[in-house]
Amino acid sequence: MTLKATADLMERILREETPGKYSYSVSQNEKQELNLENGEFKLLRTVFGSGASARVFLGAKMGAASGNDITEEGLRKLVGEAAAAAESANEDPCHDIAPHQREEVFVQGVTEPDMDRFIERIREFLDTVAREYPKVRIMSGIGSFDRWNRITRNANGTAFESRGGQYFFEMDICAGDGEKTTGLDYAGFSTKALDRPFIEMGDLRRHLEDIQNSINPEPIEGKFEGTVILTPGSAANFIEMLVDNYISDSVVINGTSQWLDKVGEQVADGRLTVSLKPFDERIVIGERVTGSGFRSEDVTLIEKGVLKTHRLSLYGSNKTGRPVVKNTGFDLVVENGEKTLAELIASVDRGLILGGFSGGQPGTNGEFSGVAKNSFLIEKGKIKGAVTETMVNGNLGEAFRRIRGISKEVLCDGGSVVPYIAVDGIVISGK
Amino acid sequence: MLQDIIGNKTSLFSDGVQTVLRGQENRNRRVVLLKGNLVQNSRSETRGINARVNDHGTFGFASIAEYTPEAAEKVIRAATENAGALRRHSGRNAPLPPSKGTGEIPLNAAIQDAPQKELIELCRTVDSYIAEKYPDLTSRTVVYYEDSQDRIVYSSDAFCGHLVTPRCYVYVMMSAETKDGVPVELFHAFGGFGSFYDHFREPEKMYPEIDRLYKRLMDKKEGVYAEAGYRTVVLGGMMGGMLAHEAVGHTVEADLVRGGSVAGPNLNKRVGSEVVNMVDFAHSYAGGAAPLPVFLDDEGTRAEDAGLISDGILTGYMNDRESAVEYGMAPAGNARGWTFSDEPIIRMRNTCILPGKNTVEELIASVDDGYYLINSGNGQADLTGEFMFGVTCGYEIKNGKLGRALLDTTVTGVAFEMLKTVDMVSDTVEWCSSGFCGKKQPMAVGMGGPHMRCKIMIGGR
Numbered sequence: 061m062t063l064k065a066t067a068d069l070m071e072r073i074l075r076e077e078t079p080g081k082y083s084y085s086v087s088q089n090e091k092q093e094l095n096l097e098n099g100e101f102k103l104l105r106t107v108f109g110s111g112a113s114a115r116v117f118l119g120a121k122m123g124a125a126s127g128n129d130i131t132e133e134g135l136r137k138l139v140g141e142a143a144a145a146a147e148s149a150n151e152d153p154c155h156d157i158a159p160h161q162r163e164e165v166f167v168q169g170v171t172e173p174d175m176d177r178f179i180e181r182i183r184e185f186l187d188t189v190a191r192e193y194p195k196v197r198i199m200s201g202i203g204s205f206d207r208w209n210r211i212t213r214n215a216n217g218t219a220f221e222s223r224g225g226q227y228f229f230e231m232d233i234c235a236g237d238g239e240k241t242t243g244l245d246y247a248g249f250s251t252k253a254l255d256r257p258f259i260e261m262g263d264l265r266r267h268l269e270d271i272q273n274s275i276n277p278e279p280i281e282g283k284f285e286g287t288v289i290l291t292p293g294s295a296a297n298f299i300e301m302l303v304d305n306y307i308s309d310s311v312v313i314n315g316t317s318q319w320l321d322k323v324g325e326q327v328a329d330g331r332l333t334v335s336l337k338p339f340d341e342r343i344v345i346g347e348r349v350t351g352s353g354f355r356s357e358d359v360t361l362i363e364k365g366v367l368k369t370h371r372l373s374l375y376g377s378n379k380t381g382r383p384v385v386k387n388t389g390f391d392l393v394v395e396n397g398e399k400t401l402a403e404l405i406a407s408v409d410r411g412l413i414l415g416g417f418s419g420g421q422p423g424t425n426g427e428f429s430g431v432a433k434n435s436f437l438i439e440k441g442k443i444k445g446a447v448t449e450t451m452v453n454g455n456l457g458e459a460f461r462r463i464r465g466i467s468k469e470v471l472c473d474g475g476s477v478v479p480y481i482a483v484d485g486i487v488i489s490g491k
Numbered sequence: 492m493l494q495d496i497i498g499n500k501t502s503l504f505s506d507g508v509q510t511v512l513r514g515q516e517n518r519n520r521r522v523v524l525l526k527g528n529l530v531q532n533s534r535s536e537t538r539g540i541n542a543r544v545n546d547h548g549t550f551g552f553a554s555i556a557e558y559t560p561e562a563a564e565k566v567i568r569a570a571t572e573n574a575g576a577l578r579r580h581s582g583r584n585a586p587l588p589p590s591k592g593t594g595e596i597p598l599n600a601a602i603q604d605a606p607q608k609e610l611i612e613l614c615r616t617v618d619s620y621i622a623e624k625y626p627d628l629t630s631r632t633v634v635y636y637e638d639s640q641d642r643i644v645y646s647s648d649a650f651c652g653h654l655v656t657p658r659c660y661v662y663v664m665m666s667a668e669t670k671d672g673v674p675v676e677l678f679h680a681f682g683g684f685g686s687f688y689d690h691f692r693e694p695e696k697m698y699p700e701i702d703r704l705y706k707r708l709m710d711k712k713e714g715v716y717a718e719a720g721y722r723t724v725v726l727g728g729m730m731g732g733m734l735a736h737e738a739v740g741h742t743v744e745a746d747l748v749r750g751g752s753v754a755g756p757n758l759n760k761r762v763g764s765e766v767v768n769m770v771d772f773a774h775s776y777a778g779g780a781a782p783l784p785v786f787l788d789d790e791g792t793r794a795e796d797a798g799l800i801s802d803g804i805l806t807g808y809m810n811d812r813e814s815a816v817e818y819g820m821a822p823a824g825n826a827r828g829w830t831f832s833d834e835p836i837i838r839m840r841n842t843c844i845l846p847g848k849n850t851v852e853e854l855i856a857s858v859d860d861g862y863y864l865i866n867s868g869n870g871q872a873d874l875t876g877e878f879m880f881g882v883t884c885g886y887e888i889k890n891g892k893l894g895r896a897l898l899d900t901t902v903t904g905v906a907f908e909m910l911k912t913v914d915m916v917s918d919t920v921e922w923c924s925s926g927f928c929g930k931k932q933p934m935a936v937g938m939g940g941p942h943m944r945c946k947i948m949i950g951g952r
Contacts, residue, residue, distance in 0.1 A: 102550060430881075
C-alpha cells in the first residue's frame, strides 16, 4: 500500500470511529547506517520503519496514540486507543487542531543517495584524521543516510506531505599519548551534497585540533569572575536552555518564566538576534509542519536584544491567550557579530573558551552550574592551554545581557547557524 | 505480549557466522497534569523484528517495522548481506567468540496493561491531594510514565528466550518561590519494575513521601547557596547510585575502555579506598529481585553479575561477546538494544556501590563542617572519569547536625580520585530505576548506592 493510500485509510477509520475533530500523520522511513569503532568500519545497519499517530477529540476532551503498525488492523487499534484516552480526559477546550491551510508537498534534501561516494568520503576522512591528527582516536562514528515520507492531515482539511533525505555524519573523539587520555568530544554535520571532503564540513577540523591540544590539561587555581567565549556548539546549548527556561510552553503556562511579561522589552544585549529559520538555505532539512499541525514559519525570538515572542504551541497559546508560534523545531540561526574570533580572544583579560558544558538543566531561575569541557584558559588576550576540573557558574538571563562580543565567524553544520558568543561575569573556579 | 512467530526461522541462519534474531515490542503510556491541566495523554506501541550477524568481526544489522514471519526472513537475509558487504570493505577476519552454552531462559514476568482512564484517575487523585493540602505552591506537575520491553530472542550458538521488562512511575514535581521571588523546585519518583497494578492500587501510600517532599521544598525555599570549594560531604544513596552509573560505570563499559577510557590502564589497580565495592547486578540483589532484572541479553548471553570493583581494586569491565574475548573476561549479558530497530551495545543493568558498616546517622554525625547531598537531577561523566552531578536537594552539616537547606548546586570530581577519599559507607542502599541512560540509544537502567562520606568539589555561586 502506498503512503497516500495508508493516509486515506486512516482518514476513513477516523471518520467512522470518531464523531469529533482529529489530526493524524502516517510515515515511512529508511536508514542506511555505517558505524565506526576506533576508526574502523564496524557495523552496517539497515532500518525500515513506519509510523502512525492520531489525536482524537470527543468534544473538548483529547487523547493521543501512536505506533508503527500501519496495517488496517493496526490503524483501527491505534484510533481506538486514542479515543479511549480522550474519553477519560478532562474537558479542556485549549486542546485544538490547526485551522484549514492550503495543501502543500515539501521535498527537501536528496532522495536518492550515492552510498558508494558517501562511504568513500568517510574513508577519506578517516585517512585524513590518521595522517594529520595522529593522537586523535575516533572512538565511534556514524555515517547515515536517512530518507522519509510523512503525510500530516486534520479534520479541518489541512493536508501536508513532507519527504526528503539527508546524509549525516557524527563522531565521538578523544586523544591520547601513552596512558594519558583526554575526555570525550563530539562533532557532526548533515548535508545533502558530497562535493567537499568531510574534514571541511561543520566544525570537524576545529574539534580535532582542540582535542589534540587537550592531552595535557591543567587545573585552574582559585576562583574568579571572567569572560567565557562560548563556541558555536556551546552557544547553541545555552540558547536552547534559555528558550526552555524563559519562553517555552511549560514555564509560560506555569507562570514561572522570568520573562513572563517581557515581550517587547530588552532582555538581552542589543547585538543578540536569535531566530528559528527552517527555511534558511543553510539548514539542510528544516521543519515544515509543526507539532500542532501548522505550516512552519521562520520566527525571530529575540531581535537586537528585544524579546519578540514567547515560544508557544497552539495549546500554550490557547491556555495563556498569547500568540501561537508556528515553529516547533530548533533550526537555530543566530546573527553573527562584527569582531573576529581572534579579536574576541584578544579582548579577554581572563576567562575561558568553553568548548562544552557538562551541567544540569538550569531551574526556572536560570542559575547554571557545571563543568567546562574541552575548554581552554585565556589570559591577557592569549590562549594558555586546556583546563581540567574547572567549573563555570552563572545565570542564563544575566549572561545574555552581558555579552562582550559576537564573532563574525559562524558554524553551519546543516542544522544550525551559530557564531561564537563572548559573555562576561561568569564565575570560573578550579580545584 | 508477543506471540512467538519467529522461532522456526533459525533454519535460515547462515553457517560460519553468529546470528541473533529478535522480535520486540515497546510500549509507552504517558499522562501529564500541569497545575491540574491534562497537557499530555498518550499511548504508544512499536513492534518489529531485527537480526544481527557477526561475520568475523564485522557486523550486519537489519530491522523492519513489522512482526511477521516474512519480516523475520527479510531481516536475516539483509543482516547477513550487510555483514558480508562490510567485511569485504574492512578486510577483518577476527575469530568468532566462543559459545558459552545454549538453552532457553524462561519467561520472567507478564505485562499487564491498565486502561488510560485509570492512569488519568491516579494522576488526578495525586494532584488533588497536593492542590488541596499545599495551596501555597506556585506550580505542581504529576506525571504517569510507563514503558515496557517485550523481547523474543533466538541465537545461533547462545541462549534464547522470551523476556519482558515493564516499569512504571509517578513523578511528582513541586515549585515554590523564595522570598526574593526565585523559583525553587523538587521532584520525587514513585514506582519501579512491574505494571500499574503492582505499584499504584493505593495512591495514599505515596502521601507520606509527598509530604516529605513538600517539607524539603519549604526548607529549600529558605535555602542558601553552597560555599564553593573542595569539601567533606555525605553523599546520599541516590547520589551514590549516580556516581556508580555515570562516573564509574561508563568508564568500565568495554567499548569505552577500547576507546581509551581511564579504566584501561587501571585494571587490577587501586581506584578507590578499601571500603569501595561495585557490581553491575543482572537480576538479583541481596536475596531479592534487582530493580530492573535482566535475564538474557540481545546477543543471547545468559545474564550474570559483573564484578567491577573489589575492595577498591578495579577487577573487571562490562562486556559484549566480542570485547569479553579481547579482555579475557566472561560476557555477563550487557549487550542490549532499546527498540526493535536498535542493535545491541554494551549497557549497564543494575549498577551499584555496595553497602558498608556504618549507619547514615554515624556518617552525618562525623562531619564538622560540610554538606549532606541527597538527590541529583542529572549527571554526566567523561572518559577520564571526570563527572558532574546537579544537586537538587541537600543540607549543610555543622558540628554533626543538619543545618540549612541548599539551593541547587553542582558537584564535580574525577571518579577514581574521589573514590579514594571515601572513608565511611552506610549499611543500606537506595536504588533508582526511573531514568534513562543515553548512549546512542536510550536504555532503562537501575542504579544504586549507599551513603558515603568523601571529599568532593562543590560549586557555589
